[in-house]
Every structure is written in structure tokens, then in C-alpha cells.
Amino acid sequence: MSYGWRGVVGMVSPTYRVGGLERFVRMLPEGIGVIPLYGGAIRAGTEAELRRALEVAEEKVALLAELGADVITVDGAPPVMLAGYRGSQEVVERLQNKYGRPVSTAPLSQIEAFQDLGLRRIAGVTYFPNELNRKFAQYFVEAGFEVLAMEGYPTAFTDAGKIPPGEIYAFAKKVYRQVAGADCIYMMGGGWDPGSIVASLEQDLGVPVVAALPAKMRAVLKRLKVQHTFQGYGRLLELS
Numbered sequence: 001m002s003y004g005w006r007g008v009v010g011m012v013s014p015t016y017r018v019g020g021l022e023r024f025v026r027m028l029p030e031g032i033g034v035i036p037l038y039g040g041a042i043r044a045g046t047e048a049e050l051r052r053a054l055e056v057a058e059e060k061v062a063l064l065a066e067l068g069a070d071v072i073t074v075d076g077a078p079p080v081m082l083a084g085y086r087g088s089q090e091v092v093e094r095l096q097n098k099y100g101r102p103v104s105t106a107p108l109s110q111i112e113a114f115q116d117l118g119l120r121r122i123a124g125v126t127y128f129p130n131e132l133n134r135k136f137a138q139y140f141v142e143a144g145f146e147v148l149a150m151e152g153y154p155t156a157f158t159d160a161g162k163i164p165p166g167e168i169y170a171f172a173k174k175v176y177r178q179v180a181g182a183d184c185i186y187m188m189g190g191g192w193d194p195g196s197i198v199a200s201l202e203q204d205l206g207v208p209v210v211a212a213l214p215a216k217m218r219a220v221l222k223r224l225k226v227q228h229t230f231q232g233y234g235r236l237l238e239l240s
Contacts, residue, residue: 004033007224010069010101011035012060014042014053014076019161020190020213027217029228035069042076045157047132053079058095065099071223072099073216077106077188078128082135085142102223106212109219110186111143113210113236116218123182124150125172127160127189136188148179150188160191169197176205187211198234208235 011034013020021036028034039056042049057074064072072095074080080088088107095103114122122145126133130152137150153171155163172185172194185201187194190212198209214236221228230237 004031006031006226007070008033008035008068009220009224010037010061010064010067010072012037012039012057012064012072012074014039014057014079015191016040017161017191019193020075023193023195023213024216027213027230027233029221029226032224032226035064035067037064042079043158045078045128047082050076050078050082050132054083054091058091061095061099061101061103065101069101071102071104071220073109073220074103074105075190075212075216077110077212078132078136080105080107081139085139088139104216104219104223106190106216107139109215110188110210110212111140111145112219112222113215114145114184114186116239117184117208117210117236119145119184119208119210121146121148121181121183122150122186123148123176123179123184124186124188125153125168125175126150126187127153127155127157127163127192148182149175151175157191160189161193163192165193165197168192168194169201172197172201172209173205176207183207185209190216195233199232202234210236 037060041053041056133150137147201209214233
């Protein structure tokens with residue numbers, strides 16, 4: 001079987017977590033190849049690690065361009081967000097100009113998701129402490145959105161992947177109901193797996209859910225100019 005005949009995605013992960021790559025590859029339409037690289041700068045989720053991760057990611061982008069990736073996606077929203085909205089936009093523009101490849105980051109794909117769905121008022125949930133969540137919220141404010149909540153689920157960074165889907169569902173629902181006027185739920189982070197509950201939240205609360213994996217998938221397919229719709233992953237991936 002030939003792989004990559006519709007395009008090759010270069011993927012930079014800031015951690016060595018299992019799960020994220022596997023979920024992404026399983027979702028990909030036929031004919032799209034993946035070259036994964038791991039920066040590994042983030043182990044404990046500290047702010048110092050997060051800030052270092054973006055520098056490491058830039059080194060990996062250079063290698064992926066050399067290896068022939070058609071589009072490059074930089075995973076990990078927090079490192080990019082800590083650069084600020086304008087700073088993160090400048091990073092993407094510089095990388096694209098330098099390496100001649102379309103580049104997306106996790107926050108950029110999520111902003112595009114909000115825009116595609118016509119969303120402005122965010123109720124956000126993460127698995128980070130609230131001192132970092134305030135900085136993440138500010139990123140979206142700078143991008144022109146209203147952040148009504150950005151609350152962290154109480155867990156260790158290394159245990160995010162162990163949170164049961166039912167607990168993610170309950171936490172997201174609670175945060176959404178605590179604020180008035182939010183037009184979506186935002187689930188930040190690729191460390192947990194909210195995929196199985198996105199459709200349930202949308203059905204039960206009547207608002208779209210923007211999560212890392214669906215947003216990343218839409219951004220990648222858009223840049224590859226590949227048309228594909230999905231069922232069961234929420235409204236975003238049902239858009240044409």
C-alpha cells in the first residue's frame with residue numbers, strides 16, 4: 001500500500017505522552033502520511049518547560065521541512081499561548097516564510113475552529129493550574145474572544161491521560177453551567193481524551209465543543225486541501 005499520496009503531515013509533539021499520535025492517525029482519511037517528531041521538552045508541565053518547548057519545536061519544524069512534510073503542525077497549546085497572541089502569529093509567519101511549508105499550531109487551529117463555527121464567548125476547561133489558565137485565557141482575549149471561564153481540572157500534569165471520560169464530561173458541564181452566555185465549551189490540551197464525549201456534550205448542552213484533536217484535524221486537512229467529513233467527533237468536523 002502506498003502512503004502519503006494525498007499529502008504528508010509533519011507533527012511536532014512537545015511531550016512523550018502516548019495516545020495523541022495514535023488517535024490522530026486513526027482518524028486520518030486514507031492516503032495521508034505522518035512523520036511524527038517528539039520535542040520532549042515538557043515532562044512535568046511547569047511554566048519553564050512550556051516556554052522552552054516552543055524553541056525545541058522550531059528546531060523540529062526545520063527537520064520536518066527537510067524530510068518533505070507538506071504541512072507541519074506543532075502540538076501543545078500552552079507553549080504557543082505563553083508567547084502571546086501576536087508573538088505566536090509572528091512565529092508561524094516566520095516559520096512558513098523560512099521553510100516554505102504551511103504551519104499550524106494548536107492555538108491557531110483552535111482559533112480557526114472558533115471562527116469557522118462563529119463562536120465568540122468561551123467557557124474553557126484544562127488540566128493545568130489556574131495561575132497558568134489565566135495566561136491562557138489572556139491569549140484568547142488578545143485574539144478577540146471573550147473568555148467567561150478557564151478552569152483547571154484538579155490533577156497532576158502527568159495524570160491527564162488517566163482522567164475517565166465521564167469525569168471530563170461532568171467537569172466541562174459544571175464549568176459551562178457556572179457562567180452565563182457562553183456559546184461554546186473549549187477543552188484545552190491533547191493530554192486527555194475528550195473525543196468520546198464531545199458529541200454527548202454538544203447534544204446535552206446545545207453548544208459546540210472545540211477540542212484539540214478535532215481542531216487539529218480540520219486545520220491539517222484544510223492546508224492539505226483534502227475534503228473529508230466525520231461523524232461522532234462534534235460539529236466542527238461535520239462542517240463542509
